[in-house]
Amino acid sequence: MSERLLAKYSGSVPRYTSYPTAPHFHTGVNCDIYSQWLSKLDTGNNLSLYLHIPYCDRLCWFCACHTKQTLRYDPITTYLAALRLEIAAVGAKVPKGAKVTAIHFGGGSPTMLKPEDMTDLMACLRASFNVAADAEISVEMDPNDLDEARYDALAAIGLTRASLGVQDFDPTVQKAINRIQTFEQTKSVVDAVRARGVGSVNCDVLYGLPHQTLEGVGRTLSDILSLSPDRVALFGYAHVPWMKKHQTMIPESALPDIGERFRQSNFASRLLIEAGYQEIGIDHFAKPSDSMAVAARTGRLRRNFQGYTTDSADALIGLGASSISQLPQGYVQNMPATGEYQRMVEVEGMAAVRGVELSEDDRMRAYVIERLMCDFGFDFMPLLANFPAGAHALISEARAFARSNPDDICRVGNASFTITPEGRPFTRTIAAVFDRYLESGRGRHSIAV
Incomplete structure (x- = not known):
């Protein structure tokens, strides 16, 4: 693992034992x-x-x-x-x-x-x-x-x-x-x-x-x-x-x-x-x-x-x-x-x-973050079935993040979003991408690695 990737993705983020x-x-x-x-x-x-x-x-x-x-x-x-x-x-x-x-x-x-x-x-x-x-x-x-x-x-x-x-x-x-x-x-x-x-x-x-x-x-x-x-x-x-x-x-x-x-x-x-x-x-x-x-x-x-x-x-x-x-x-x-x-x-x-x-958006993002933390990815079909109102927007967020990321820490396909083996050490950082509360600045967290 390069020092560049460690420095880039090991910032302070939550441990995600809950969301919010x-x-x-x-x-x-x-x-x-x-x-x-x-x-x-x-x-x-x-x-x-x-x-x-x-x-x-x-x-x-x-x-x-x-x-x-x-x-x-x-x-x-x-x-x-x-x-x-x-x-x-x-x-x-x-x-x-x-x-x-x-x-x-x-x-x-x-x-x-x-x-x-x-x-x-x-x-x-x-x-x-x-x-x-x-x-x-x-x-x-x-x-x-x-x-x-x-x-x-x-x-x-x-x-x-x-x-x-x-x-x-x-x-x-x-x-x-x-x-x-x-x-x-x-x-x-x-x-x-x-x-x-x-x-x-x-x-x-x-x-x-x-x-x-x-x-x-x-x-x-x-x-x-x-x-x-x-x-x-x-x-x-x-x-x-x-x-x-x-x-x-x-x-x-x-x-x-x-x-x-x-x-x-x-x-x-x-x-x-x-x-x-x-x-x-x-x-x-x-x-x-x-x-x-x-x-x-x-x-x-x-x-x-x-x-x-x-x-x-x-x-x-x-x-x-x-x-x-x-x-x-x-x-x-x-x-x-x-x-x-x-x-x-x-x-x-x-x-x-x-x-x-919990709002409906909270439940949807909690589901996604839990699957990332547990399975290193999530499938789109269950998301669409359980959260029809917000799933399309969240899937668009996942596609945008994966396509804008040059380090191959995650990938997106037609049916799923996946954290790559290279990205697994930074799973908490990737999960934080879907955290709408994080940017509010409340709370300080431990480093992600």
Whole structure:
């Protein structure tokens, strides 16, 4: 890849886990609107739940999540009381026939919860929602939090997928990002959850971290492959210190430049593919038999606020501070500040403070951007069938962009628009061409490579 192309197409653009993206949410969507949207869900709908636990016992300096450090459990106890109130209030507004087919615990560090709080929270969910017996239950895990009692609690709540953030095993890199986590600790988690019948393990790896080298990336991938995870997410570190002040603890002089980031990404991707993993979208890899790999091969891969997913639920309901819901009418985000979230829930039962109602143009562009991010292209016939009013204009935009682009990063034919293999590293940049909100200038984003 030439330095010219990297410089030209690796600018700052959204990650497109939604469209419109979060900077364009507004306060016109509140608890009243959210309540109306929930009540209009259908009894035959499938639902997915996301629960946000915004606490960690250490703050990783690379992290861009909504979380805070605490060495005391009292704030978590208070927060969980509010979370249970919200679960009950939201569950009461959802039609009883709607079935929950997936539950994801994110953070923060959900594994900070005491075992009895894990099981109590799941009991609250089952009391408030119609949770399917075979629902997928996934939890983000920090090996530093876990012990035998917590492993047993995770098994008791029906854990089916364990997600471990690894980032990098190099001690120099770990010190620079304040994330000390040995391979032995990570392996012990994988062994423990598998011993309790968990059928799927995911590992997250980052490139573009301070002091990271190709050799270090190779060693980390070799260690991860020895664990035989079912999925590996390979993310580029997003340096956004204007949004996450703790990232100022990372010296920018220690960060690799764009060319080195690209080499690290390519090197890691090649190692995973050579090990037999299927490349999925812009940053995921899975064993060919994994449900995500099957979804990618059959055109059923989806993308939401958790990244790539096989979740085909009709609505995603976010619970907890800062969590985002995706409903047929649009997006809703809860109050990010935990104290204010708790006060709102105690008064209103919910804490929705902003969002966006989707227009027909929003839905059309969201469809196109999702297909670009998942399939590296989109066909014109489904677009015309689903969005007859606006599809011709959008197809004209796609033709104009492809024909004006001299670098062969995309191509257009009579029936489809396709990102070329050379253009795939710049998929986010190409998706941004179809983003009508981006030029408004709201929000700053991480670089695209």
